[in-house]
Amino acid sequence: MTTTTQFETQTKNLIDELKSVCANYGLGNDGNEFKIITQVFLYKFLNDKFVHEVKELDANIAKAEKWEDALRDLPADDYEMLTMQMRESTANILPDQLISSLYKRQNEPKFSDLFDNTLLDIAKNNSDIFSVITEGGEKIVLFENISKYVTDKRDEFCKAIINKLVNFSFEHIFHEKFDFYATIFEYLIKDYNTNSGGKYAEYFTPHAVAKIMARCLVNENVSNVTCYDPSAGSGTLLMNLAHQIGEDKCTIYSQDISQKSSNLLRLNLILNNLVHSIPNVVKGNTILEPYHKDKNGRLQQFDYIVSNPPFKLDFSDFSTDLDSKENHERFFAGIPNIPKSKKESMAIYLLFLQHIMFSLSEKGKAAIVVPTGFITAQSGIDKKIRERMVESKMLAGVVSMPSNIFATTGTNVSILFLDKQNKGDVVLIDASNLGTTIKEGKNQKTVLSYDEEDRIIDTFNTKTAVADFSVVVTYDEIKAKNYSLSAGQYFEVKIEYTDITAEEFKEKMNAFESSLEALFAESKTLEMEIQNNLKELKYE
Structure with missing residues (x-):
């Protein structure tokens, strides 16, 4: 069984691979790399969450040898009923918008347009729940045209992204908690x-x-x-x-x-x-x-x-x-x-x-x-x-x-x-x-x-x-x-003290006085020596 640590490593590897694709197409450390990485990661997460919930709700699709075909073969009414049973937090995605569908169509002409339009359609269909708004009331939807940030070989770039996404699945980690996702x-x-x-x-x-x-x-x-x-x-x-x-x-x-x-x-x-x-x-x-x-x-x-x-x-x-x-x-x-x-x-x-x-x-x-x-x-x-x-x-x-x-x-x-x-x-x-x-x-x-x-x-x-x-x-x-x-x-200022009796206090004071008298006497002797030395220097 795959552990949480292994899931974490696999997820980080996916992020690294997506960054590697960006670097290969001249977007490494580019200001637009952030937009690509976060949106592609989000597309993958929502795609896998949708698939995960489809399989939970429909046992036949979960057991099917090719679940994508089983989902695609559902009558329109049954498909709509299936999506209506899903949690509000799950994006509504059509069969043609799934990553597995794009993977199969990657050799079609103008694949980058297909890729971008898929993301834009998902964003539009889910805008009521997933849009951020501006103070002026405008909606900032989930996705935008991603391939526009690549100046050359857009089809190849989008193919490379899809090929990284198809080999990984979030399906097994939706039970993970806050610390994992943080x-x-x-x-x-x-x-x-x-x-x-x-x-x-x-x-x-x-x-x-x-x-x-x-x-x-x-x-x-x-x-x-x-x-x-x-x-x-x-x-x-x-x-x-x-x-x-x-x-x-x-x-x-x-x-x-x-x-x-x-x-x-x-x-x-x-x-x-x-x-x-x-x-x-x-x-x-x-x-x-x-x-x-x-x-x-x-x-x-x-x-x-x-x-x-x-x-x-x-x-x-x-x-x-x-x-x-x-x-x-x-x-x-x-x-x-x-x-x-x-x-x-x-x-x-x-x-x-x-x-x-x-x-x-x-x-x-x-x-x-x-x-x-x-x-x-x-x-x-x-x-x-x-x-x-x-x-x-x-x-x-x-x-x-x-x-x-x-x-x-x-x-x-x-x-x-x-x-x-x-x-x-x-x-x-x-x-x-x-x-x-x-x-x-x-x-x-x-x-x-x-x-x-x-x-x-x-x-x-x-x-x-x-x-x-x-x-x-x-x-x-x-x-x-x-x-x-x-x-x-x-904070309190700490002053250390020790309890002593009056006799002990008197003894300590006498000791201090004796020490001081000795020090003063020594000081007087030194002072006399210095004065005598100065006189001798003066007469030489």
Whole structure:
């Protein structure tokens, strides 16, 4: 029997082979390689899931020597009935659109047109369930013309792709769970999670951070809840959160300005059995035009929010547009100023943070990655936000992470936890000394062990004070410390002392006096010697 490890190896091999085909046709490390690899991988996954479900629903097709022929021979009404019984998360694919059908037709003229049109037709037929939408209401469907990215030998390129896909099957791994698909997704995008100068984490947040956020947010059974990320990237945080809650117990909502991110998130939702949430994935500018609203036109409020927003970004083009009457409540602490130089250093995370606070339901919880400097800033928007969190009693705690937890950013980060129902104590954790430093490319990266992750999670959830690691404080104590959320500022200063009697104290003092007298006498002797030596030098 094939093990999970073998399935994982085979899946990674398929990804490598698809990348090899791209390289052979001049697309290696090309900006369009990402689009080809992710769409072809998705086509294969949906194709095999459809076949898997067909065989589950129809025993005759499953037993047939040539199941493709048995499926093709079904009367139209029977075929329609079969597809109506399928799960909503399974794409509807016609017999001629199956990979096995294209494989048999690969020697037909203009095969690249056949290949592209097949993908476009599948996308069109399944657009209601599988489309991402833009803030303007346009649909971004599953697939596009893939062969257009190849300048020459398009037919041969599409044949090469089909020949790689036909020799592999996902059918045996649909029972695999979150951890398997998280590993595969990370492998799939590892060459594409940088953008315009290496903005790592735009598409992928380290597993340790995502795990800590999810498990500190959700430590009890919940159901029928909404989860939101206003800067979703590829959805790593949302996937971990949904897995912690239960994929069938929550609905995902997201917005991200990047179409690339939105497509990656869609792929992640499909892999993780969250297809029902794809219509809630929106490509758009959350800060300027937040999309998700209730029936009264007010911004929708959510039960759980996770986010690793961009820390700094030039938003000067629309900064003045944010200063409107309808935004005064949302951006209660203010809008960061536009610096005269280095506009790219504008602290956009402060806007995301205020947006998240505004978007929490009455029982809402949130976990947000922020620069560690935020938790101690003595003035400005940063402090106003912390004051609001404390005054309105919506703070659960802070975990300050080790440096270099993100491989390519020198910024130290903390995870800020909000809880609208936490009217009691707040837990502050200093995890900056945990982790092991490893080399990742040209950069240093800090990696937490599983035991260290669990130590943070357990300490947070049990609200335990541990010397030099965590403190449990009241809202009043935070006010007294000028709203600082740094655990280190609350640690007790340790002074070691020993109980002694009055007689012992007197003996020690006498000993100190005798030592001092001896030292003074010795000093006097040395001083006399030096003076005599100086006199001798003077008369020589």
